[in-house]
Amino acid sequence: MRPTAKDLAVEAGVSLATIDRVLNGRPGVRPRTVTKVNEAIERIGFVRNLAAVNLARKKSYQFRFLLPDHGDQFLDVLVKHIEEAKKSFADEMADVAATRLPVDDPYKLAAYLSGLDAETTQGIAIMAPESPQVRDAINRLLERGIEVVQFLAGQPKAGSNDFVGINNHAAGATAAQLIGRFSGGRKGKILVVSETMQAHDSIERRLGFDAVINREYPGLLPLPSVETRGDTARTRRIFENVFANHPDITGLYVMSAEARIPVREISMVAKAPLVKIVHERTPFTEAALKSGKIDAVIAQNSGHLVRSAIRILKARIDQRTPLASQEKIRIEILIKENL
Amino acid sequence: MRPTAKDLAVEAGVSLATIDRVLNGRPGVRPRTVTKVNEAIERIGFVRNLAAVNLARKKSYQFRFLLPDHGDQFLDVLVKHIEEAKKSFADEMADVAATRLPVDDPYKLAAYLSGLDAETTQGIAIMAPESPQVRDAINRLLERGIEVVQFLAGQPKAGSNDFVGINNHAAGATAAQLIGRFSGGRKGKILVVSETMQAHDSIERRLGFDAVINREYPGLLPLPSVETRGDTARTRRIFENVFANHPDITGLYVMSAEARIPVREISMVAKAPLVKIVHERTPFTEAALKSGKIDAVIAQNSGHLVRSAIRILKARIDQRTPLASQEKIRIEILIKENL
DNA sequence: GTATTTTTGAGGTGCGCACCTCAAAAGTTG
DNA sequence: CAACTTTTGAGGTGCGCACCTCAAAAATAC
Numbered sequence: 001m002r003p004t005a006k007d008l009a010v011e012a013g014v015s016l017a018t019i020d021r022v023l024n025g026r027p028g029v030r031p032r033t034v035t036k037v038n039e040a041i042e043r044i045g046f047v048r049n050l051a052a053v054n055l056a057r058k059k060s061y062q063f064r065f066l067l068p069d070h071g072d073q074f075l076d077v078l079v080k081h082i083e084e085a086k087k088s089f090a091d092e093m094a095d096v097a098a099t100r101l102p103v104d105d106p107y108k109l110a111a112y113l114s115g116l117d118a119e120t121t122q123g124i125a126i127m128a129p130e131s132p133q134v135r136d137a138i139n140r141l142l143e144r145g146i147e148v149v150q151f152l153a154g155q156p157k158a159g160s161n162d163f164v165g166i167n168n169h170a171a172g173a174t175a176a177q178l179i180g181r182f183s184g185g186r187k188g189k190i191l192v193v194s195e196t197m198q199a200h201d202s203i204e205r206r207l208g209f210d211a212v213i214n215r216e217y218p219g220l221l222p223l224p225s226v227e228t229r230g231d232t233a234r235t236r237r238i239f240e241n242v243f244a245n246h247p248d249i250t251g252l253y254v255m256s257a258e259a260r261i262p263v264r265e266i267s268m269v270a271k272a273p274l275v276k277i278v279h280e281r282t283p284f285t286e287a288a289l290k291s292g293k294i295d296a297v298i299a300q301n302s303g304h305l306v307r308s309a310i311r312i313l314k315a316r317i318d319q320r321t322p323l324a325s326q327e328k329i330r331i332e333i334l335i336k337e338n339l
Numbered sequence: 340m341r342p343t344a345k346d347l348a349v350e351a352g353v354s355l356a357t358i359d360r361v362l363n364g365r366p367g368v369r370p371r372t373v374t375k376v377n378e379a380i381e382r383i384g385f386v387r388n389l390a391a392v393n394l395a396r397k398k399s400y401q402f403r404f405l406l407p408d409h410g411d412q413f414l415d416v417l418v419k420h421i422e423e424a425k426k427s428f429a430d431e432m433a434d435v436a437a438t439r440l441p442v443d444d445p446y447k448l449a450a451y452l453s454g455l456d457a458e459t460t461q462g463i464a465i466m467a468p469e470s471p472q473v474r475d476a477i478n479r480l481l482e483r484g485i486e487v488v489q490f491l492a493g494q495p496k497a498g499s500n501d502f503v504g505i506n507n508h509a510a511g512a513t514a515a516q517l518i519g520r521f522s523g524g525r526k527g528k529i530l531v532v533s534e535t536m537q538a539h540d541s542i543e544r545r546l547g548f549d550a551v552i553n554r555e556y557p558g559l560l561p562l563p564s565v566e567t568r569g570d571t572a573r574t575r576r577i578f579e580n581v582f583a584n585h586p587d588i589t590g591l592y593v594m595s596a597e598a599r600i601p602v603r604e605i606s607m608v609a610k611a612p613l614v615k616i617v618h619e620r621t622p623f624t625e626a627a628l629k630s631g632k633i634d635a636v637i638a639q640n641s642g643h644l645v646r647s648a649i650r651i652l653k654a655r656i657d658q659r660t661p662l663a664s665q666e667k668i669r670i671e672i673l674i675k676e677n678l
Numbered sequence: 679g680t681a682t683t684t685t686t687g688a689g690g691t692g693c694g695c696a697c698c699t700c701a702a703a704a705g706t707t708g
Numbered sequence: 709c710a711a712c713t714t715t716t717g718a719g720g721t722g723c724g725c726a727c728c729t730c731a732a733a734a735a736t737a738c
């Protein structure tokens with residue numbers, strides 16, 4: 001049986017009231033007594049029963065994911081996993097919800113954030129680009145005692161674990177290494193595509209990509225980034241143009257989550273087979289991998305992302321340190337064999 | 340606020356005692372009343388507060404990992420993660436321990452299993468090869484109410500989630516695809532190495548490997564599996580022999596967890612650079628990836644493995660269904676960029 | 679030394695639920 | 709309809725802890 005507070009009181013030679021004071025940091029305890037209790041804790045290996053603590057405190061957790069309102073398949077996958085997490089975290093007294101917002105409008109987003117009530121929301125995960133407005137709003141949330149993590153987007157603050165997502169520089173580097181290896185020594189140009197280069201993550205990926213290609217694959221030349229803006233016709237025009245100028249394109253790297261448009265359009269304009277690498281696991285990319293339309297997917301486990309964000313928020317509220325090895329989001333390489 | 344049993348009683352128009360009878364399946368309740376309560380549960384979305392339940396029931400979980408007593412680096416990594424899990428699951432009233440055993444001796448292992456007491460052990464994760472003795476012992480454990488999962492080794496029963504680990508056939512296929520792609524069209528022979536081919540996992544990996552190589556890379560010829568038996572000198576002799584007979588070896592696939600001996604020895608006998616793929620993330624394989632001594636690692640996240648085993652055991656004891664998407668162990672491809 | 683402040687102890691209540699007992703109410707049987 | 713049997717309700721206790729009050733003991737000040 002695990003020792004209880006009562007056992008601890010006996011071991012430390014104090015009363016339950018004093019144990020309570022020490023455990024909960026209440027005032028009016030001599031330093032000597034605190035030490036005595038802490039030593040007893042070490043000796044008998046006392047660990048608070050979190051379930052009982054939360055029960056007595058009537059604590060529950062209400063978390064919210066703020067996601068873009070316009071979305072591709074990857075967002076649908078995320079929403080699905082949030083629903084799943086909602087069920088599995090119900091056991092731990094955590095309620096999880098998702099809200100779709102026009103995250104690209106910093107003012108609307110900031111307004112929404114200021115409207116959040118600390119009574120009904122203990123933590124939020126925000127998937128939105130950086131902006132001064134949002135940064136301020138986040139700081140005000142923190143002041144009001146609402147925990148925040150940046151989810152997939154935004155500028156991660158170094159050293160803190162307030163960002164949930166992969167290291168995008170490393171992700172770009174990984175893509176580059178794969179394109180390099182898969183090219184098997186052939187020379188050629190690499191077409192690099194993104195929905196937009198405004199996003200911080202695309203910029204990071206591009207930097208990581210170029211670093212590896214330039215260092216390790218002198219035979220490959222990455223072209224300047226091309227933006228689809230989610231527009232099929234535009235993409236087609238750009239591709240036709242690029243291929244006209246560079247008939248020796250041998251690879252495609254799609255940096256943003258929405259891979260459908262570039263993958264479809266490139267098959268219309270490219271004559272020779274290319275090495276194609278895209279990001280994120282979605283129904284489309286899965287099917288494309290299986291059918292051989294693309295060669296590899298650089299992914300982050302979306303279920304893990306969601307759960308990790310929740311666990312980090314929860315740990316912060318409980319004043320615990322999340323398990324670093326569990327919360328590190330891995331850069332997954334998917335090929336058709338390990339789907 | 341979440342509805343409590345009291346709220347449920349009001350909603351269903353019955354007393355708390357009846358709620359208790361229904362929730363805990365006690366006898367003496369009319370079917371009509373049961374229906375009434377269940378409908379009320381649906382209506383107000385009642386979910387039992389697991390923390391309170393476990394508190395009232397004084398329930399705690401004691402789990403044990405049974406691991407081989409002779410071990411390579413991968414086992415050390417596993418043990419480290421078990422220690423880590425021990426800390427993080429303490430919050431959930433679960434105690435986790437690891438025991439090293441001569442798992443290759445079915446009689447000793449079976450004897451140990453029979454000696455387990457259901458009072459002090461609620462679940463175990465076994466990493467041991469299949470044998471009739473062990474299979475029987477496991478069945479007796481289950482009869483005595485001790486939950487069991489097979490951990491990494493053994494013959495997974497189809498359809499049940501009593502196996503924690505990757506699909507080894509797919510892992511072998513993944514290795515093959517990578518060797519194929521990384522070879523860049525060159526022809527050659529592939530040296531396939533294992534510590535022993537007795538183990539079920541090596542056999543599966545080999546099958547998956549051959550399937551892909553034969554189907555997709557006719558220019559590559561996998562040689563018959565070579566067994567190191569953990570013996571450096573033996574391995575060296577075999578390698579020298581093999582290279583003498585097959586000077587055109589262009590790739591190495593190490594199927595078992597211990598990659599140190601084959602990777603070191605091959606560098607002594609191979610003249611030309613090879614494509615080298617090994618299994619499992621360990622300090623050695625990490626360093627080898629970084630320094631370029633190997634090209635890729637097929638890994639399973641060992642922290643995830645451990646936590647998954649614990650969660651599955653816990654869910655079974657609670658009569659819950661574990662979250663399938665979380666418990667699926669992914670086949671990770673590691674290169675130096677995504678470590 | 680006494681007066682004052684600080685530290686400690688004793689005890690109670692409630693969190694949401696399991697588990698138990700006993701009595702009252704509702705059904706069933708002949 | 710009485711004599712059952714089955715179903716339901718009322719109420720209590722405890723799980724391990726938080727949080728509160730009040731009084732007693734110990735340390736400190738003057």
